[in-house]
Amino acid sequence: MSLSSPSDGKNxxxxxxxxxxxxxxxxxxxxxxxxxxxxxxxxGYHFHVMTCEGCKGFFRRSINKGVRFxxxxxxxxxxxxxxxxxxxxxxxxxxxxxGMRKDMIMSEEALQRRRALRRQRRLAREQPEGLTxxxxxxxxxxxxxHQRNFDSSFSQFAHYxxxxxxxxxxxxxxxxxxxxxxxxWPPQPNxxxxxxxxxxxxxxxxxxxxxxxxxxxxxxxxxxxxxFRSAEGARGTSPPRL
Amino acid sequence: MSLSSPSDGKNxxxxxxxxxxxxxxxxxxxxxxxxxxxxxxxxGYHFHVMTCEGCKGFFRRSINKGVRFxxxxxxxxxxxxxxxxxxxxxxxxxxxxxGMRKDMIMSEEALQRRRALRRQRRLAREQPEGLTxxxxxxxxxxxxxHQRNFDSSFSQFAHYxxxxxxxxxxxxxxxxxxxxxxxxWPPQPNxxxxxxxxxxxxxxxxxxxxxxxxxxxxxxxxxxxxxFRSAEGARGTSPPRL
DNA sequence: GAACGTTCACCGAGTTCA
DNA sequence: TGAACTCGGTGAACGTTC
Ligand SMILES: [Zn+2]
Ligand SMILES: [Zn+2]
Ligand SMILES: [Zn+2]
Ligand SMILES: [Zn+2]
Numbered sequence: 001m002s003l004s005s006p007s008d009g010k011n012x013x014x015x016x017x018x019x020x021x022x023x024x025x026x027x028x029x030x031x032x033x034x035x036x037x038x039x040x041x042x043x044g045y046h047f048h049v050m051t052c053e054g055c056k057g058f059f060r061r062s063i064n065k066g067v068r069f070x071x072x073x074x075x076x077x078x079x080x081x082x083x084x085x086x087x088x089x090x091x092x093x094x095x096x097x098x099g100m101r102k103d104m105i106m107s108e109e110a111l112q113r114r115r116a117l118r119r120q121r122r123l124a125r126e127q128p129e130g131l132t133x134x135x136x137x138x139x140x141x142x143x144x145x146h147q148r149n150f151d152s153s154f155s156q157f158a159h160y161x162x163x164x165x166x167x168x169x170x171x172x173x174x175x176x177x178x179x180x181x182x183x184x185w186p187p188q189p190n191x192x193x194x195x196x197x198x199x200x201x202x203x204x205x206x207x208x209x210x211x212x213x214x215x216x217x218x219x220x221x222x223x224x225x226x227x228f229r230s231a232e233g234a235r236g237t238s239p240p241r242l
Numbered sequence: 243m244s245l246s247s248p249s250d251g252k253n254x255x256x257x258x259x260x261x262x263x264x265x266x267x268x269x270x271x272x273x274x275x276x277x278x279x280x281x282x283x284x285x286g287y288h289f290h291v292m293t294c295e296g297c298k299g300f301f302r303r304s305i306n307k308g309v310r311f312x313x314x315x316x317x318x319x320x321x322x323x324x325x326x327x328x329x330x331x332x333x334x335x336x337x338x339x340x341g342m343r344k345d346m347i348m349s350e351e352a353l354q355r356r357r358a359l360r361r362q363r364r365l366a367r368e369q370p371e372g373l374t375x376x377x378x379x380x381x382x383x384x385x386x387x388h389q390r391n392f393d394s395s396f397s398q399f400a401h402y403x404x405x406x407x408x409x410x411x412x413x414x415x416x417x418x419x420x421x422x423x424x425x426x427w428p429p430q431p432n433x434x435x436x437x438x439x440x441x442x443x444x445x446x447x448x449x450x451x452x453x454x455x456x457x458x459x460x461x462x463x464x465x466x467x468x469x470f471r472s473a474e475g476a477r478g479t480s481p482p483r484l
Numbered sequence: 485g486a487a488c489g490t491t492c493a494c495c496g497a498g499t500t501c502a
Numbered sequence: 503t504g505a506a507c508t509c510g511g512t513g514a515a516c517g518t519t520c
Contacts, residue, residue: 144350147308224349
């Protein structure tokens, strides 16, 4: 098998994994699954490389701790299943050589979020919450509508940069930001002098655009709620087309 | 994200417009079915764009969960079949860029309605399914016999008016109803005086007639039920001839 | 048949503990 | 340290509706 070439067609999902292949022929579940680092039995792809459980954990721990190992020998130790624990420096080097990617280790911040989310879910699962089925359904509808339509990161507002920054007219010879570039935000306090106030009016069309967008979001949210639609039908009022 | 589409040949105007391929060669396997997002084999239009099953599911899940992905790189990752799982942010961005429409994802409310309707139909379909064929047959027989023999409007009782109304002997010079005419029913309260009680006995023949009619109806109903007929044969009892 | 949703093994991250 | 876990994302296969 091609040695762990980084461009390897790792897309081989073993089409015979299903109903077992020991039909008699091939008779070889034969695991090409060999750790690219130490040669032990691999358990799958870990950080983009087929490795064993040991090298998987070793790589994550080493990278996360950020320690720098030192080889007591000539930095060319052979890494085998039996000797992999002898030299951490060469083991880690081998991990990197075969292509294990440190960027596939979750960041500490991502971990925090994941842990918090999981704790939350655990709690919610263990607290039955004496709610009616209808109540739970309504809650689900509201949550889904909110999640679908609320841009929690406000990334859509990136399309609504003002044509000219408010602080540009400032006499200060500051680092003049390029128009439209997302730099120097929020505006510096010195930008709030009243000498720039007249320009505020020139921003009105921009504010109008943003308001339109926000109202659109709210309408989309409301459209996902049956109570709103039924009220609309009863009153014959239709949401404005935008 | 205009620059994230170097290999973005998704602008192919019509991969398979119309029933005939452009090649003219009939019997064209036409593997123009390529996912506009990742290049994998597409399975049809999903949310307004020709995509594979993976991108279809990914798009629905991502939108419904409302999560906001963050690209660990420069937000210009190439999306291919092999690498599409590497960066969810760029994959979702590509989905939106090629025109996948989030408004074609069913809202939670629509899903709940769909699920409820399906449960209802399933239940209605499986409820009778829980019965034996014989049981279902017997139910049909009973219903048919009932519908054939039960006079749900009691219109037949119109033939059994008493020859003389109970309240006729009353001294009151009321509107003496013509015999056999369906008027002034139910009897007025003043007819219930005990001075008319002796006349009740004169009604006995009338009651007998009515009872006879009703029993007749019941017998006719029973005759339409095979279980009754077989019991009759076994015990040698025969229904009274009327 | 097209295009929605649903299901459910499977995969690979992290996590636990001897 | 690593074998054995938890668990959420993934996507091929499938069910349903029009
Ligand atoms: Zn290993
Ligand atoms: Zn070494
Ligand atoms: Zn795709
Ligand atoms: Zn990216």
